[in-house]
Amino acid sequence: MNFDFSDDQKQLRDQARKFLAEKCSPKAVRVVLDGKAPYDSELWKGLAEMGFLGVAIPEEFGGAGAGHLELCVIAEEMGRANAPVPFSSTVYLAAEALLIAGSDAQKKKWLPAIASGEAIGTLALFEGKGNPSPKSIKLAAAGGVLNGVKKPVADGAIANFAVVAARTGSSGRDSDISLFLVDLNAGGVEIKNLTNLDPTRGQAEITFKDCKAEPLGAAGEGWSILTQVLDRAAVLCAFEQIGGADRALEMGRDYALDRIAFGRQIGSFQAVKHMLADMYVAATLARSNSYYGAWALSTNAAELPEAAAAARISATQAFQHCAKNNIQVHGGMGFTWEFDCHMYYRRANAMALGLGSLSYWEDQLIDRMRKKNAA
Amino acid sequence: MNFDDTPQEAEFRSLARAWIAANAPKQYEDELRKSSLGRTQLKNADILEVAKAWQKKKADAGWACLHWPKDYGGRGSSPIERVIWQQEEGVFGKLSQLFIIGHGMCGPTMMAFAREEHKRKYLPPVASGEKVWCQLFSEPAGGSDVAGLRTRAEKNGDDWVINGQKIWTSGAHYSDYGILLTRTDPTVPKHKGLTMFFLDMKSPGVEVRPIKQASGASDFNEVYFTNVRIPDHQRLGEVNDGWNVSLTTLMNERMSIGAGVATGFPELFDYCSSLMLNDGPAIEDRAVRAKLANWAVKASGLKYTSMRAISALSKGERPGPENSIGKLVAGSMIQDVATYALDLQGAAGVVSGPEDAEVAGRFQAMLLRAPGTRVEGGTDEIMRNIIAERVLGLPGDIRVDKDVPFNKIPTKGR
Numbered sequence: 001m002n003f004d005f006s007d008d009q010k011q012l013r014d015q016a017r018k019f020l021a022e023k024c025s026p027k028a029v030r031v032v033l034d035g036k037a038p039y040d041s042e043l044w045k046g047l048a049e050m051g052f053l054g055v056a057i058p059e060e061f062g063g064a065g066a067g068h069l070e071l072c073v074i075a076e077e078m079g080r081a082n083a084p085v086p087f088s089s090t091v092y093l094a095a096e097a098l099l100i101a102g103s104d105a106q107k108k109k110w111l112p113a114i115a116s117g118e119a120i121g122t123l124a125l126f127e128g129k130g131n132p133s134p135k136s137i138k139l140a141a142a143g144g145v146l147n148g149v150k151k152p153v154a155d156g157a158i159a160n161f162a163v164v165a166a167r168t169g170s171s172g173r174d175s176d177i178s179l180f181l182v183d184l185n186a187g188g189v190e191i192k193n194l195t196n197l198d199p200t201r202g203q204a205e206i207t208f209k210d211c212k213a214e215p216l217g218a219a220g221e222g223w224s225i226l227t228q229v230l231d232r233a234a235v236l237c238a239f240e241q242i243g244g245a246d247r248a249l250e251m252g253r254d255y256a257l258d259r260i261a262f263g264r265q266i267g268s269f270q271a272v273k274h275m276l277a278d279m280y281v282a283a284t285l286a287r288s289n290s291y292y293g294a295w296a297l298s299t300n301a302a303e304l305p306e307a308a309a310a311a312r313i314s315a316t317q318a319f320q321h322c323a324k325n326n327i328q329v330h331g332g333m334g335f336t337w338e339f340d341c342h343m344y345y346r347r348a349n350a351m352a353l354g355l356g357s358l359s360y361w362e363d364q365l366i367d368r369m370r371k372k373n374a375a
Numbered sequence: 376m377n378f379d380d381t382p383q384e385a386e387f388r389s390l391a392r393a394w395i396a397a398n399a400p401k402q403y404e405d406e407l408r409k410s411s412l413g414r415t416q417l418k419n420a421d422i423l424e425v426a427k428a429w430q431k432k433k434a435d436a437g438w439a440c441l442h443w444p445k446d447y448g449g450r451g452s453s454p455i456e457r458v459i460w461q462q463e464e465g466v467f468g469k470l471s472q473l474f475i476i477g478h479g480m481c482g483p484t485m486m487a488f489a490r491e492e493h494k495r496k497y498l499p500p501v502a503s504g505e506k507v508w509c510q511l512f513s514e515p516a517g518g519s520d521v522a523g524l525r526t527r528a529e530k531n532g533d534d535w536v537i538n539g540q541k542i543w544t545s546g547a548h549y550s551d552y553g554i555l556l557t558r559t560d561p562t563v564p565k566h567k568g569l570t571m572f573f574l575d576m577k578s579p580g581v582e583v584r585p586i587k588q589a590s591g592a593s594d595f596n597e598v599y600f601t602n603v604r605i606p607d608h609q610r611l612g613e614v615n616d617g618w619n620v621s622l623t624t625l626m627n628e629r630m631s632i633g634a635g636v637a638t639g640f641p642e643l644f645d646y647c648s649s650l651m652l653n654d655g656p657a658i659e660d661r662a663v664r665a666k667l668a669n670w671a672v673k674a675s676g677l678k679y680t681s682m683r684a685i686s687a688l689s690k691g692e693r694p695g696p697e698n699s700i701g702k703l704v705a706g707s708m709i710q711d712v713a714t715y716a717l718d719l720q721g722a723a724g725v726v727s728g729p730e731d732a733e734v735a736g737r738f739q740a741m742l743l744r745a746p747g748t749r750v751e752g753g754t755d756e757i758m759r760n761i762i763a764e765r766v767l768g769l770p771g772d773i774r775v776d777k778d779v780p781f782n783k784i785p786t787k788g789r
Contacts, residue, residue, distance in 0.1 A: 001384070001455055003679070003686040004376045069376060253767050268770035270756070273763035280762055281700050285676025292679045295376045314672040359661075362668035369671065370648065370658065 003291060009261035012066075013073040019050055019078035020081035026340045028372050032084035032200045033221045033343060034089055038158050038193075040061070040084045054115025057099070062112025068232075068298040072239045072290075079243030079319075082343050084200035086155035088240065092233040093154075094121025094178060097163045097179065100232075101217030101225045106181060110161060122159040124182075124206055125226065126151035131360035132230065134177045134223050137206065141166035141180060145188070154354060156204025157193045159184055163229075164213060176220035188212065198350035200343065203331070227300040230355055231308040233305060235293035241351055242290050245283040245315070248322040248344045252329040254278055259331075272329060279322045286311075286318035306372060309365035316352045316361075324347035380459070387456050391463045394436060399467045400429055407466040412637045413590055413738045414729070415469065423549060426470040430504025435737030440478055440502040447486065447494055448502030454688040476545055477501045477508035481554050483627045485573065488611035488620055497552065497573075499759055509550035509576070510624065511598060513543040516786070517758050518750075521556070521625075522565045522618060523784075526600060528572070529555035535559075535610070536574065537580075537603040543751070547583045547596035550576050554624065555605075556617050561782040568781055569617030572605045579603070590743035625753070626694070638705045639712035639741055640674035643667065646734060657719060666715060673708055677701055683766055696765035702748075703758040710745035713738045 005013070023046050031037055033129075042211035056071040057063025064070075071091070078087050095114050098107055113119035127150060132134050146166055151367050152191025162182050182189070188211030196203040217225050253276055256267030266272050293311030297305040323345040327334035334341040338355065352358065380388055403425060404419055416422055422527035433439040434448060441457045443449025452460070461468055471478070482501050485494060500506035517523030526539025537557060547553065553576055560568030576583070580603035585593040612620040647667060650657040657663045677700075684698055717724030726732045727739035749755050763769040777783045 001379070001458070001682070001686070002689075003682045004690075005376060011395075100675075112416045216423075249767075253769065256769060257566060264773075265770050268773070268774065269762070273769050274756070274759040276767055276769065277759035277762040281704060284680055284697065284700055285673060285704070288679035288683055289672055289676045291376065291683065292675065295378060298376065309668075310672045310675050313668055314676055317672075358666065362665050365668045365671060366658065369644070373648065 003071065003295075009069055009073050012070055013077060016050075016052065016074050016077040017080070019046070020077055020083065024081040024083050025053055026343070028084075029082050029084050029200055029343060030375040031085045035199060039086055039155070043083065044085045044120075045227040047085065047087070048115065048117025051115075053087075054111070055118055056091075057095060057111050057115050058203045061107050062115040064115075068236075069294055071236060071298070072294040074241035075236045076243035079240030079347075080247045082200065082244065082247070082347055086158060086201070088201075088233065088237055089159065090114055090120050090216045092162070092236040093123035093229060094159075094163055096232045097123065097216065097225065097229045101179065101221070101226050102181075106214075106216065110181075110291060113160075119160045120139070120155060120158055122153055122155050122162050122164045123229065124153045124156070124164040125148065126152060132226070134174050137165050137167050137177055139164070139166050141213065142180060143167050144212060144214075146180060146182065146211045146213045149205065149207045151205040152194055152196065152203035153206050155202055156184075156206050157191050157202050162206070163216055164208070165226060166213075168219055168222075175220035177220040178219045178255040179216040179225055181209070181216045182211060196350065198346040200347065201350065220246040227305075231305055232297055233355055234308040234312035234361070235290065235297045235304075237351060237355060238286070238290040238293055238311035241315035241319040241348070242283060242287050243277075244344055244351075245319040245322040246284060248319070248341075248348075249276065249279045249283055251341065251344075252279065252322070252326040254326070255330050266329075275329065276323050279325055282318040282321045286314040287312040306365065306368040309361050309368060312355065313358060313365060316358055319344075319348040320352055382758075384455060384459060387452075388459050388463060391460050393635075394438065394469070395463055395780065397438070398432055399464075400425060400462070400470075404466060407469050409735060409737065410469060411639065411642050411741055412748065412768045413592070413740035414735075414737055415472070415568050422470070423473060427504045428471045429467060429470050430474060434499075434723070436501030439504070440482070443482065443486075443498070443502055447482075448499035452687045453534075458682075458685055471504075473546070474504055474507060476510050477506075480510050480624050480627050481508040481552075484554055484571075484611065484620065484624045488571070489573070490608065493573075493609075507546060507549055508553040509544050509547045509553040511541045511544055511547075511553045511555040512621065512624075514540060515542050519754050521621065522569065524556060524558060524569070525748070526555075526557050527561075528559050528570055528605070530559075530607075531604075533607050534604045535570075535607065537574075537600040537605060538688060539600050541598040542586070542595075544583075544596045544598050545594055545751070547576065547598050548585050548593075552576060553598075554611065556621050559617075560615055562613070562780050564778055565776060565781045565784065566618040568615055569621070570614050571617040571620040573611060574603070574605050574609060574611050578605070588744075589746065590740070591742070594747075626696075637709055637739075638670070638674045638677065638710040639716075640670050642737060642741075643670065643712045643716055646738070650719060652719070653725075659689040663719070670708060670712060672748075673704055677704055696761050699753075699758045701774075702752060702753055706745075706749040709741060709748060712746055713742035717742060 021042050032040055051064045052074050055065030055066045057066050059065040083233055092293055098110055164180045164182050165177055167176055168178040188209045190207040192205045194203045194205055245331055256272055257265055259266050290311045293307040296307035327341045330341055333339050410708050437450050440449040441460050442454035445451045501508055512521055514524045516525055528535045528537050554573045556569055556571050558568055559570040580601040582599040584597045586595045587593050647657040647663055720733050729735045732739050764771050
């Protein structure tokens, strides 16, 4: 047993951290936050050049073929830097869906474009409020065309293509759902940008009107593929979340050491110390759950569904907890636009919803634990 | 990252599994499985006798105190082998918890500070469970403030003469030996005048009085010392260097409590899987599921945090203060889990005791024992201070008594 990343993987992490510290300073993030650009396209190009976008994409499809542990390591750094790029929608959702269900031709078309930074992809799953379920999908596919509305779609306004979940049956079973690949520059697609909690990662409404689409995976397999994609993305997002949680904790710790009140560093007051200790505890538990998820993801273990749900819940809670209390440690300053605290608070709360909210994953976790116990 | 056994680990596991299958006291398996924090009694047997017999059997076959050196009664195993053993030993490991103070704290302290001949004489019977040890640190005036203790040790010829009182001493009523922290110089600041010894608990002048706890059980004791004589060769470390010696013990305490502490989660999950509420099975209730999921990720987070610590240990890294989180998280969690299990029982939750209560009263017993878990070995607040100061690097609490001679420190608040 060895429950840690290898020296090579740690080296990759250091490399990614150094690169992001240089290319993705809070100042750079603010360009997107302030609405001056939809995402940081320079950073996106740089990530492609570093090989980070295709790190888990096989070499035959233009990637580095390193693997998912390496992708976890990079994801953590993306979260730590609060990177304003469509990394999660393209790399965790679109690329993973292609890797799981894509035909050879589909993989050849899109995966090299993802790895090189030419294509931004996303998953169009949600249709308004509520958690992922086959019943929530109304958008209809018939005769090779899609009709319906998806909202919100992460990075939908800047994506080149989308994996779209559509209804192809009316049996009331999971097999009513199929997946489609849609080139978003083709006809029949209308995109509207939506204001959202975290402007550093956009959200859109996409309307499909007799829009041509090609199937991704077998008809009726859509829900089963989606479940796998969401599980994988849950682990990868968990790493972004623990990266963000750690950064928020560091910011709080540093401020507590710098700021003097009542003649003392505020970090010397137990109320503040204990709040920071609790942030550390939450971040540590989340990290450990995420490591287990990383192991399950990288080995495609039977434990992946349960491990992914645990990582998702734990990392979501930890990031929200650390981001929220980082503002509290900072006092009034933490609530200002100038301080960076709110960027992590926004990201934490946006990420908590993006793959289905906590209540969805709580349900998933308990179902999966019951199944395991019954087996 | 790899959870598979190496060939050597697989070999070790199959040896351990075969030996346990052939030797474990299986007649108690079911009762041990159903025991939880606060309820570790056997109906028709003395659990201490059963535990001692199992420990002795393990020691004779080379399976006791795996991580201790062979010369002192252990097996010289790697940290990973210790984990494999624990996985295989399963519920029978609950028996060894009775010896945790000797195995986890006194033993390592003796190894670090005792003379070689003492180690060879005293440690093997600790490993084999034949001799039980306790740790005599806390006092009425110094709980979390360990260095505030007042038990005096005064040199008299080749002996030291001990007078004073200890409290919260786990297992003192069935212990053969103890390690004892005393004050040897009250005229210097509190941390600088302490000295550590080990002693025979049957020495004249030692009186053990069990304390009846809130739960009704008596796991802890008061221990009184009246002119107890300890020979100087039973001193551990230098005179007045007892604080440093005690830090070794306390660090080991956090390691062993942190690794072994129960969360109550597996018990709650089982309970909710079988419990029927008015609207159907508890585990299908939305609110129950949310609670369970939140505790599930804490329990798994603790499990994998300790696995990360073991991986670090096996690479030669030292266990650090981050190991305090096990006790901190599990301590309040078990209290909350027990409270919630009783909430699910409604008014029936008020009934306790193995005969009349739901699931043999395990959650009622857990509830009444749990407050102690948050206090013993350092309170939640002390654990948070350790994390804040030693992991995050925040300033220490202001200590107004730090440079004051011990005998000038006020003893009453008002």
